[in-house]
Amino acid sequence: MLRGNQALIDRDLAVLWHPCTQMKDHEALPPVPIRRGQGVWLEDFEGKRYLDAISSWWVNLFGHANPYINAALRAQAEELEHVILAGFAHEPAVRLAERLVSLAPPGLSRCFYADNGSSAVEVALKMSYHHWRNLGRTRKTRFITLENSYHGETLGALAVGNVPLYKETYAPLLMDVISVPSPDCYHRAPGESWDAHALRRFADMESALASHAEEACAVIVEPLVQCAGGMRMYPPVYLQRLREACDRHGVHLIADEIAVGFGRTGTLFAFEQAGITPDFLCLSKGLTGGYLPLSAVLTRESIYQAFYDDYASQKAFLHSHSYTGNALACAVALATLDLFERDDVIARNRDKSKTMSEAAAVFADHPHVAEVRQTGMILAIELVKDKASREPYPWQERRGLSVYRHGLDRGVLLRPLGNVIYFMPPYVISDEEIRFMADVAYEGVCRATED
Numbered sequence: 295m296l297r298g299n300q301a302l303i304d305r306d307l308a309v310l311w312h313p314c315t316q317m318k319d320h321e322a323l324p325p326v327p328i329r330r331g332q333g334v335w336l337e338d339f340e341g342k343r344y345l346d347a348i349s350s351w352w353v354n355l356f357g358h359a360n361p362y363i364n365a366a367l368r369a370q371a372e373e374l375e376h377v378i379l380a381g382f383a384h385e386p387a388v389r390l391a392e393r394l395v396s397l398a399p400p401g402l403s404r405c406f407y408a409d410n411g412s413s414a415v416e417v418a419l420k421m422s423y424h425h426w427r428n429l430g431r432t433r434k435t436r437f438i439t440l441e442n443s444y445h446g447e448t449l450g451a452l453a454v455g456n457v458p459l460y461k462e463t464y465a466p467l468l469m470d471v472i473s474v475p476s477p478d479c480y481h482r483a484p485g486e487s488w489d490a491h492a493l494r495r496f497a498d499m500e501s502a503l504a505s506h507a508e509e510a511c512a513v514i515v516e517p518l519v520q521c522a523g524g525m526r527m528y529p530p531v532y533l534q535r536l537r538e539a540c541d542r543h544g545v546h547l548i549a550d551e552i553a554v555g556f557g558r559t560g561t562l563f564a565f566e567q568a569g570i571t572p573d574f575l576c577l578s579k580g581l582t583g584g585y586l587p588l589s590a591v592l593t594r595e596s597i598y599q600a601f602y603d604d605y606a607s608q609k610a611f612l613h614s615h616s617y618t619g620n621a622l623a624c625a626v627a628l629a630t631l632d633l634f635e636r637d638d639v640i641a642r643n644r645d646k647s648k649t650m651s652e653a654a655a656v657f658a659d660h661p662h663v664a665e666v667r668q669t670g671m672i673l674a675i676e677l678v679k680d681k682a683s684r685e686p687y688p689w690q691e692r693r694g695l696s697v698y699r700h701g702l703d704r705g706v707l708l709r710p711l712g713n714v715i716y717f718m719p720p721y722v723i724s725d726e727e728i729r730f731m732a733d734v735a736y737e738g739v740c741r742a743t744e745d
């Protein structure tokens with residue numbers, strides 16, 4: 295019998311269908327079998343280690359097998375693993391809702407749980423629509439979204455997202471949305487500031503709101519960084535304008551902080567940098583420190599009150615998922631929030647993001663790098679065929695994939711988004727590990743762009 299990596303690979307390929315994968319690619323590059331994790335490191339069955347530079351798809355905050363979170367998980371498992379949350383309550387769900395409400399800006403006073411990011415987006419969309427319906431505003435049935443945005447893979451979430459790679463195939467199945475050009479600052483004019491560009495782009499949003507206010511339930515955005523859309527970034531001023539315009543036109547603002555929440559952009563929540571409060575806040579990914587699927591939608595008391603009535607009024611929000619408010623997941627989320635407080639993580643990350651910026655400075659002069667951009671703990675490098683014109687590499691060449699392969703050879707898990715290489719590491723990464731991650735990525739970029 296084969297041992298080590300190959301044994302697991304063979305069994306895997308016989309039965310598994312991997313997410314977001316052309317399975318035929320595994321003929322050339324099999325999945326990497328992981329035996330255990332420790333801190334920022336993953337280890338395969340033959341002792342080879344990989345630095346997890348992308349936090350295992352943006353979920354991990356405090357490292358793999360974190361002793362503090364492990365202990366919380368163990369303790370909770372001894373007490374209560376799960377109970378139906380309709381008609382029942384438990385301590386971790388209540389405690390977590392209390393803490394999320396206290397961390398969110400005043401106004402967001404109600405917490406609704408779901409069990410993954412996409413379903414949190416579905417909840418926010420349905421709640422927004424249903425809120426207006428309960429008020430008799432039955433013409434409000436549509437959503438406004440930004441180009442290049444990503445909100446998940448279920449049909450509602452996919453419909454309000456706007457990355458063609460994921461969306462186009464399923465277009466005939468999706469509800470029709472109002473799509474507005476993104477403030478994405480990669481596309482700013484030469485010499486133009488981020489703010490000037492974002493403000494110029496806001497004119498499109500303003501006119502969409504003006505023409506569709508009667509039929510629009512909400513605008514949904516990823517505050518500051520459009521992550522799956524290639525880590526494209528824009529400044530807080532856009533969110534300030536958006537908040538003001540949504541209020542003026544009577545349209546909700548949904549902040550999808552599933553990826554950017556929990557410190558990724560340098561503040562606990564990204565929208566804080568704009569000094570605004572959304573009407574719905576979607577949280578997942580880092581919420582449980584990368585341990586278990588859980589999501590939460592926070593909303594305003596006034597929205598909650600629009601559903602609160604006698605049963606016969608038929609205004610209730612009859613939405614649920616089997617694992618809503620799972621006790622184990624809530625317990626690890628509470629432990630994750632403990633670590634933020636105990637270690638003053640937001641402040642410490644300021645130094646780490648500076649180290650990231652220094653370690654990645656070398657990319658700026660590379661002949662095939664159009665831009666190095668950073669917001670907090672997210673740093674992205676845009677590879678192009680031609681630096682001056684920013685002509686992209688044809689996607690068929692899969693340059694990012696060769697950076698990925700080089701990373702694996704050298705022991706760094708990078709998973710470029712097309713031709714965008716990025717770092718979004720767990721916060722427990724050391725300065726030395728940051729430099730290693732950047733060095734390996736730089737070698738990978740040099741090789742991938744040789745010809």
Ligand SMILES: *Cc1c(COP(=O)(O)O)cnc(C)c1O
Binds near residue numbers: 413551579
């Ligand atoms: C990942 C992501 C989602 C979807 O979350 P899943 O848990 O993968 O369903 C939604 N919105 C944003 C911004 C995301 O990055």
